Amino acid sequence: MTDMNRPAGIGGILAPGSVAVIGASEDLTKFGGRLYTLLVQHKFPGVIYPINPKRESLLGIQCYAAIGDTPTAPDLAVMAVPRDHVKAAVQECAAAGTRAAVIITAKFSDSGEEGAALEREIVEIARAAGMRLIGPNCLGIISPANKLALCSSPALFVDKLPEGRIGIVSQSGALMATIFDRAQTRGVGFSHCFSIGNQADMELCDFLEFLIDDPATGVICTYVEGLKDGPRFLEMAARARAAGKPILAVKAGRTDFGAAAAFSHTASLAGSYDAFATACRETGVVLLDDADAMIMLAASLTTFATPARSDVAILTTSGGGGAITADRLADAGLPMAAFDDGTAAAMEELFDSHLTRVNPMDMGAAKFGGSTANSNKCTQALMKDSGTGLVIAPITTSPDVAKICMGICDGMEIAAEGGARKPCLIVVQPGQAGDKARADLRARGMIYLESIDEAIRVAEGYRTMLASSPRNPASSGSPGKAPEGLSGALDEAAAKTLLAAYGVPVNRGEVVAEAGEGALTAGMMDGPLVVKVVSPDIVHKSDAGGVALNLAGPEEVSEAIASMQARLAKSHPDAKIDGFLVQEMVSGAFEMFIGATNDPQFGPMVMVGAGGVVIELLKDVAMARAPVTPAEATAMLTGLKVAPLLAGYRGAPALDVAALADAVSRVSWLAADLGEGFAELDVNPVLVRVAGQGCTGVDARILMEG
């Protein structure tokens, strides 16, 4: 029987007293053979039960024909058997009282409806027995902290599982194995790595929760294809933040191509990337677009203190390497550090005077010989430099690569005694000439990168981290009250009425049938008015005399409609006239748009961006979880590419950003208040006038579900 005093949850699963391997063999060409061999090889400290009816023993350990035959029920079972055997195996484990099973086998919900039905069945069996499931369609668990290798990947054919403070939760097993392999080759180690497969029972957040609480884990990395439970992910992000444990994430489906690929791969739909990115930014999750960079940022986070700024100093041995790195930084929009006076003084000693304050700092140009001493001194200067957030050190091939690298380590250590321990990303490219340097760095516990690209990506990760601005959507203070029972598409007039009720400035408009009615309508509007004929048969309304601008009041509107009717009756006798649109006139302003959606995972989201023609050219949109305060909306506007235009460009007057931000906030409240049935909302264009003169939504639509 299992020891019921063990802690529940994954913590208990990961420290099992006994593990059964169903499908164990010595055949390294098979999943079960490799998995069993690796479990034994890495000296799992508990009891191992190989389950294989055809063998007496495997690798010197007694075999059992079935789970029921083992002397005690295994705490944990791992299944690498053909799909048709899985259900029976789950039933046996459940009957025996096994606490959890890892199912490697694939072709369940990842492969059509039949597989999905079978998956639901085994989940029911497990849940009825209080047994947890990991997988199916996963690559298992690698838990160096527990000497538990439950994974068939050849990445584990190493002398020792690499221990470290990085935890991984991955929706792709192959990707986990690949980044694990690459990282351990570079001396980077892990606490626990989980391949979570179809998440039939335990899902991504279960593993995040465990890693957040796990004292062996310092940084959490996750590869996400699609979330099962968005709100819980946000909760985990908040908990991790409170615990001071960064969560780094890579999500597939960033682009349309990626989304298609993710969809055809797993049972989970790739969610909206933009909404996920917004949720990450607002909860402090660091979203990256490269899995290796994620691991190397994690390694950097477990090695160095988190920098206070993202300005980069380049420390190099070659002008060429420095120049290319500088170009890359500029491409990435990362700032080059401006050195402070202390660094200038240090450089004065080390270099010819014209190189004082020059970034990249080129050690090759130092006046004195001795690579180790030079790199040591240069590093010390940069570690203390107040303008430098982090250092990228591309070390080109030379006889002294290893010495230079050791000098950098020395410099960091000396500086660290003074408290400074900012990230220093040493780049030693693959090639035999760097072998000794890499080995020496590993021996010293210092991370290195293998390309400038990688270093830039890590620096970008730090920037993302520094730029994250955790917030929660406001929960009270709505400027309006949304009506209930709305459904389907609301037309312009209905949408504008709703927006106006929330205080969003819109130019009111109404379609009237004839002149007198127009006068009535116009009487309820402000300022100059416009009349436009509404007719499917008149395309060029202005040319046809179907537009009247700048009308002063009800009387002029009525006259304009009457004369338009008369004119059109002659010029377009066959045209169907649906009426005349009477609108408040808006002119001479900058086009923006405000929108909102209801993300299936993260709820209502508000967007604002450049409208009209510019939006198509710039894709210039800011997104936030709704509702936002006017101050938060102002921050959204500040991040837009068109922000300089809003602020008043080249001497042009500033636009009414305050009014626009207020409108964004009000729209966000409307979206939030519309509740679950809300689908989409669009106020486009919003014409923004100069400061003090407000903005106006000129067209609008709202879509409700159902």
Next chain:
Amino acid sequence: MTDMNRPAGIGGILAPGSVAVIGASEDLTKFGGRLYTLLVQHKFPGVIYPINPKRESLLGIQCYAAIGDTPTAPDLAVMAVPRDHVKAAVQECAAAGTRAAVIITAKFSDSGEEGAALEREIVEIARAAGMRLIGPNCLGIISPANKLALCSSPALFVDKLPEGRIGIVSQSGALMATIFDRAQTRGVGFSHCFSIGNQADMELCDFLEFLIDDPATGVICTYVEGLKDGPRFLEMAARARAAGKPILAVKAGRTDFGAAAAFSHTASLAGSYDAFATACRETGVVLLDDADAMIMLAASLTTFATPARSDVAILTTSGGGGAITADRLADAGLPMAAFDDGTAAAMEELFDSHLTRVNPMDMGAAKFGGSTANSNKCTQALMKDSGTGLVIAPITTSPDVAKICMGICDGMEIAAEGGARKPCLIVVQPGQAGDKARADLRARGMIYLESIDEAIRVAEGYRTMLASSPRNPASSGSPGKAPEGLSGALDEAAAKTLLAAYGVPVNRGEVVAEAGEGALTAGMMDGPLVVKVVSPDIVHKSDAGGVALNLAGPEEVSEAIASMQARLAKSHPDAKIDGFLVQEMVSGAFEMFIGATNDPQFGPMVMVGAGGVVIELLKDVAMARAPVTPAEATAMLTGLKVAPLLAGYRGAPALDVAALADAVSRVSWLAADLGEGFAELDVNPVLVRVAGQGCTGVDARILMEG
């Protein structure tokens, strides 16, 4: 004495009968020691003369105290001695009749005026004796084709110099050594590699010329910081193109940061990157932004046929790897291949039917087992697929990485019998689990990449190659004749007169002193007119009543000036009035700009781009060597981000692209005709009206040198 029958130029230098190493030793911590040791180790087939007065012999080879003591004059000498000994060594070599010297030693023109003077001196000594110089401040030569290792880099401590068909010319020695090291580790080989240092005598194009003519070289890679001779570079590009030998280039100084770094590194100024990029595009040189990617593209070019299109098929073993690769392709704007019917039929057999035509092609989802067979069949299908230009195959860690890779090679070979041999970029990330795959690929002569980033960069290189459109600026057909003797800055009126003489539509304007003169001036202009007061004391001209629009002719202009004078005399009695600007009125149009510069290396360049506010947000500029034909100008416009706006956006009418292109062509001729003294020209804004209604340059300036 040297054998005077050897061919002149670098070909002769590279196949010397004898090499003297001045500063030879057995001390591997010194440049001379490593260089000498490597020369001996790599079995240089000619005579080696170590020069070292303190030793009888070195590595079993007889030593000489000085060049004069050697039994015959060495054909080639290499100098790795302190700077103060270089001049004497050059004198000795010159006296002995040595044909060429490679000077490793630094601190010449790369280090202040004193060094530059010394450099000029040694060049004079060498030239007087007919001796060529390579360097100084270089890392030497690696010539596997000639078993000639004249380079101190630890990258050469390998069993055998890697032979191949790639030639390198690099302005950074460290960068050359680093990329050489990395490439040879991956089984990529070279014909000749030159580190050219300060180019005191032999310059970049001398080496390009040799490699173009060299039968052992198939592809040429060059790292450029600044050119000495732009026109010759263009000539070499044309020759390489004619010879069917691609030139790939990386240039530092792409961004401002990079330019600063390059400047502080070498004696050569980083030229204008945009002009260099334009010259490359127009001569078929493939410009990349990463040195490793350059070498891997070169390796790919020497391994595969050049593809006909840049559409990418992803062949993967993991949905996660495929999704991330697809995201990266989308980021890079590289098209995903749409598979043809043949591929769909092949996939129908290999996969479940819903995966037919799905790109990324996920081998992990294939119905049958057998990694080798699957990857073989998948590869064959992609090699034959008409929609696929090239394949990127990210192979994630699994027990079958090597088998899968061999299956891909098999598939390529089988398909190659049918003629298809398109690039297949296999990605095996660093890590022990891929060691066997990488070794097997190297043994098979197949290239591989070590990150998805790298593969994307190579694919981008192919796209650049396919997009290059070689052209030469027109040499006759100018629409005007530029006056001679212009100098300094031309004001708006003078610039517009010159532009008008070339047929560039500008709105004429002139400053007049008073009402009657205004009438005269207006009489020579067309269409509606504007009058604006010219006064340093009146900033808000409209508010002050200092602007009159839409004036019909001389009389109205005269009246407007008179009333303006009267009005301003009252409202601004103390304002200094410099006159009244009478201009043709232009309105209601889209803002573009046309410009021209005179690049120090490549001569007159013409630019066109979005004007006004958009230019600052988009940096949307096309550049070409001037002059261009209207057809070429049209092609420039087609490549702009604002091209959709010009073509008529969202139902808006098309703009007059023909008139704009004609204006660009005329401006380009003016820039070209202005000759050497021309510096800069700016027509900004150019207002473009709807098709058929032309465009007008509203402001203009021209700057001549002197």
